[in-house]
Amino acid sequence: xxxxxxxxxxxxxxxxxxxxxxxxxxxxxxxxxxxxxxxxxxxxxxxxxxxxxxxxxxxxxxxxxxxxxxxxxxxxxxxxxxxxxxxxxxxxxxxxxxxxxxxxxxxxxxxxxxxxxxxxxxxxxxxxxxxxxxxxxxxxxxxxxxxxxxxxxxxxxxxxxxxxxxxxxxxxxxxxxxxxxxxxxxxxxxxxxxxxxxxxxxxxxxxxxxxxxxxxxxxxxxxxxxxxxxxxxxxxxxxxxxxxxxxxxxxxxxxxxxxxxxxxxxxxxxxxxxxxxxxxxxxxxxxxxxxxxxxxxxxxxxxxxxxxxxxxxxxxxxxxxxxxxxxxxxxxxxxxxxxxxxxxxxxxxxxxxxxxxxxxxxxxxxxxxxxxxxxxxxxxxxxxxxxxxxxxxxxxxxxxxxxxxxxxxxxxxxxxxxxxxxxxxxxxxxxxxxxxxxxxxxxxxxxxxxxxxxxxxxxxxxxxxxxxxxxxxxxxxxxxxxxxxxxxxxxxxxxxxxxxxxxxxxxxxxxxxxxxxxxxxxxxxxxxxxxxxxxxxxxxxxxxxxxxxxxxxxxxxxxxxxxxxxxxxxxxxxxxxxxxxxxxxxxxxxxxxxxxxxxxxxxxxxxx
Numbered sequence: 001x002x003x004x005x006x007x008x009x010x011x012x013x014x015x016x017x018x019x020x021x022x023x024x025x026x027x028x029x030x031x032x033x034x035x036x037x038x039x040x041x042x043x044x045x046x047x048x049x050x051x052x053x054x055x056x057x058x059x060x061x062x063x064x065x066x067x068x069x070x071x072x073x074x075x076x077x078x079x080x081x082x083x084x085x086x087x088x089x090x091x092x093x094x095x096x097x098x099x100x101x102x103x104x105x106x107x108x109x110x111x112x113x114x115x116x117x118x119x120x121x122x123x124x125x126x127x128x129x130x131x132x133x134x135x136x137x138x139x140x141x142x143x144x145x146x147x148x149x150x151x152x153x154x155x156x157x158x159x160x161x162x163x164x165x166x167x168x169x170x171x172x173x174x175x176x177x178x179x180x181x182x183x184x185x186x187x188x189x190x191x192x193x194x195x196x197x198x199x200x201x202x203x204x205x206x207x208x209x210x211x212x213x214x215x216x217x218x219x220x221x222x223x224x225x226x227x228x229x230x231x232x233x234x235x236x237x238x239x240x241x242x243x244x245x246x247x248x249x250x251x252x253x254x255x256x257x258x259x260x261x262x263x264x265x266x267x268x269x270x271x272x273x274x275x276x277x278x279x280x281x282x283x284x285x286x287x288x289x290x291x292x293x294x295x296x297x298x299x300x301x302x303x304x305x306x307x308x309x310x311x312x313x314x315x316x317x318x319x320x321x322x323x324x325x326x327x328x329x330x331x332x333x334x335x336x337x338x339x340x341x342x343x344x345x346x347x348x349x350x351x352x353x354x355x356x357x358x359x360x361x362x363x364x365x366x367x368x369x370x371x372x373x374x375x376x377x378x379x380x381x382x383x384x385x386x387x388x389x390x391x392x393x394x395x396x397x398x399x400x401x402x403x404x405x406x407x408x409x410x411x412x413x414x415x416x417x418x419x420x421x422x423x424x425x426x427x428x429x430x431x432x433x434x435x436x437x438x439x440x441x442x443x444x445x446x447x448x449x450x451x452x453x454x455x456x457x458x459x460x461x462x463x464x465x466x467x468x469x470x471x472x473x474x475x476x477x478x479x480x481x482x483x484x485x486x487x488x489x490x491x492x493x494x495x496x497x498x499x500x501x502x503x504x505x506x507x508x509x510x511x512x513x514x515x516x517x518x519x520x521x522x523x524x525x526x527x528x529x530x531x532x533x534x535x536x537x538x539x540x541x542x543x544x545x546x547x548x549x550x551x552x553x554x555x556x557x558x559x560x561x562x563x564x565x566x567x568x569x570x571x572x573x574x575x576x577x578x579x580x581x582x583x584x585x586x587x588x589x590x591x592x593x594x595x596x597x598x599x600x601x602x603x604x605x606x607x608x
Contacts, residue, residue, distance in 0.1 A: 100390050101127060105291045120170070125389035126257070126289035128170035134292065136172070136179040140385055142262055143285055143296035147326040148381035149263075157269040158249030159191040161342070163242030165235065166197060166256035168393050171204040173257050175212055178224065180259040182216070189265055190223070191248035195256070197228040198238045234357035234394070234401075235336075243342070243350060252339045254384065259287070261383035268339045268382050271328060276341040277374040279365070281334050282382035289390045299380035301331040305525035306424035306468065308363045308406040310335055313464070313526075315378075328377045332462040333366030337384065348372055349445045352408070354437045358394045360405030367413050370461050372451040403427075408436040412443055415454040419605075420468045424525065426475055426509055428603050466527045470514040473564070474523070475602025476502055477510045479579050480565070485587060487577075489521030489532065489545060497534065497545045499579050499587045504602075512601060516559030516571055520545055533558045534577070536570040541590045543577055565598050 095114045096102050101121040102114070109117060117129035142149070162181055166174060178193055195213075197205060213224045227241050239253045250272055252265075268280050281302060286295040303313035314320075315329045338345075349368060355361045366376050392398060403425050410418035419429050427434070458465055477487040479499070486508045488500035497520050502508065511519040511531075518534040533548040535556035544556060551558050559571045568577040576594035579587050 101290050103290070105130075121390070124168070124170050124173075125391045125393065126170075126173075126387050127292055128172065130292055131170055131172045131176070134172070134176070136176050137183060138176070138259075140259055140261065140285075140294050141296070142383075143294070144261065144263075144383050145299075145326040145380055147324065148267070151267070151326070151381060153266040153270045154273065157189055157266065158273055158341075159189055160185070160250045160252055160265055160269060160339075161191045161194060161242075161246035161248030163194045163196060163239065163246065163251060163253045164256040164258075165238040165242060165253065166195070166200065166205075167232065167238075168200045168202045169205070169256045171202075171208055171212075173387070174205070174209065177254075177256050177258050177260075178212075178216065182220065182223070184260050184262055185265045187220075189269060192222075192246070193224045194242045194245060195224065195226045196238045196242045197226065198234065199229045199232040232357075234355065236351050236353060236355040236361040239338070239361075240351055240353060243345060246342055249342060250339065251342045251345060252337075254337050255386065257287075257387040257389070259385040261285075261385065264382045264384060267379050271377065271379060272339070272341050275375075276344050279334060279345075279369050279374055279376050280328075280339040280379050280382075281331070281337050281376070282339070282384045283378060283380055284335070284337070284386045285383055287385050287387040289388055292387070294385050299325065299329060299378055301329065301378065302333045302335045302362075302366070302376075303331075303462070303464075304333050304363045304366075306420040306465075307402075307525075308360050308409060308421065309402070310362065326381050328379050330461075331366070331376045331378045332370070332457075332465075334362050334376055336362060337386075338362070338365070339382075344374070348374055348449065349442075352412075352442055354408060354439065354442065355405050356437075357401040358392065358398050358405075359402035360409050364405075364409045364413065367409070367454070367457060368446075368451070370457055371413065371454070372446070372449040404434050404436060407432070407434055408439060411436060412439050412446060413454060417454055417458070417467060420525075423468060423471065423474050423511075423523070423603075426504070426602070429605065464526050464528060466525060468523065468525075471511060471605050472514055473512045473601040473604050475510065476504050476508045477568075478502060478600050478602075480598040480600065482579055482587060485579060487520060487589065495545050497543055497589055499589050510601065512560075512562055516561065517548060518560050518562065518568070519548075534560065536573045536575055536591050538573060541592060543589055543591050562599065562601075564604060565600055567594050567597060568599050569594060 092110060094102065095111055096118050099118055099121070101118060105127065106114065106117060113129070117127065120128035162185075164174070164177055174195070181190070181193055195209075209226070213226065216224050225245070227245060229238070229241065242253060243251050250269055252268070264282060268282065271278060271280060283297060283299045285297050287293070288295060299315075300312040301315050303311050305311060310333070315331075319327070319329045349372070351361050352364050355364070369376055394401075406421050406425065407427075410421040414421065422429050422432060458467060479485055482499070484501060485499045486502040486504070487510060488498050489507045490496050490498040500508070506522050509522050511523045513519075517531075519531040520534055521532055524531050530547040530549050532545050533551050535544040535546055535551045535558050537544050537556050544551070546554070546556065548558060557570050557572045560568055560577075561571055562568045569575070570591070573591070574594075575591040576597065577599075578590055578592055578595060578597045580590045580592065582588040
């Protein structure tokens, strides 16, 4: 029966089209009639007659269309004894309902396509299945601040060598990066593109990539070069390998999973032409790993915490006071993308080759540049679209090398503040057992460059970083009667600490200060954040856990007396924090008259 409905609808469409066609002819004839009336009266009369007959035809056809439309809208009935046949949309089974890739993408994929997409996602950490099907020269939106498009740059800018580093990247992603750089960088400025392979195992990145490079060279001879490590050396060494072979005036060291925006290079090169001692970074836009769509990011400072993990932060107030979001802005550190005068980059020590695999090298660079005669800036008019992977390909747990590298940075550059890195990672101040490698050459570099002390950096470049002074102890707090139990911040959100089996992770990290405040569940690295204080509310048996400022406003009792292997007693209420048995037989934290229970904190800073 469905075929009959379709035929009827097609007939209605055909008749409607005929009416439209006749109407257009009628308008043309009417125009000619008006011309004839001014010239030949007899022809005019005959034409007028034709026009009248066409009016009648159009009216009859319009009536026919109306009738057929009414018939078409009726509920069709099947002939007696004949079942109605309905077409049902085939439902495709979802093979990976818990996959991060398919939570917001891929509803239309067949089962075979789902298998292929998930296999590639597990390999690369982003949607390589979709990337392989996107054009290499796809358009991405111009997300720069409005004033950027109005800026004019000198013709005689420095040349740039673009270094793309990668480990087991999807071939289509690398191709798209190369394509965007060629398309959106003026040929006179683009010295070369250097691909640095940190010993990938992906077969696509051998012969197939070489074929693509040969294809590029047909139009741009010698533009692309490839450097391959014989073993995996890590991010820092890959960046150094690219810098060492670069020949351009400026080197831009990028990840390979990027696409550059229009006019990305000119604002960077113009700024370095003005000042060769400034190290620059563009502004990232986020390319979502699951559907590769672009999410614009506004310009922000590249910062870090005491664990030396990178983070975004607001610029200094004076930048916002200018009310021009296209202007360069000072930054305490740098993210993964580095743009620098090639020779100055070497003069100031390039990157620390003693860093392992992943993490900390960009923070080390930022601190060193500021201390040793350079500066760091973010350039809002230079935008780069960067795929945020669901996971990185280097190690299952990046904290292993991140911790080691952070300690190495601290030993060379942080002076008396170096122990804040130990505190952030909950490591003892001495004998932490982690080999940071030989730092003697880096210390000689600091001496040779006549670098400033780290306190100058805290005071002048990154005053938002809390120096974490007046700490007496940190780590897990363990009860002597129940040594398997530690104080824990408990469920979040929530305001009640708990006694829990010791696992020594962040929820059990406690910090005791000389002023008597006791933080539970971590300590903040920045002055603008508020820590969570253990409190005695003054009523009831339950201890509380509140942001310290809020606790003071509520007039809770926030100050405690504690010495190693002693009680934890509130200074005002004189009640102690102890472990008791709950109604269901579980161990709970309570505030009660001191019974002699003792506590021990993992790490002491001063004789306590």
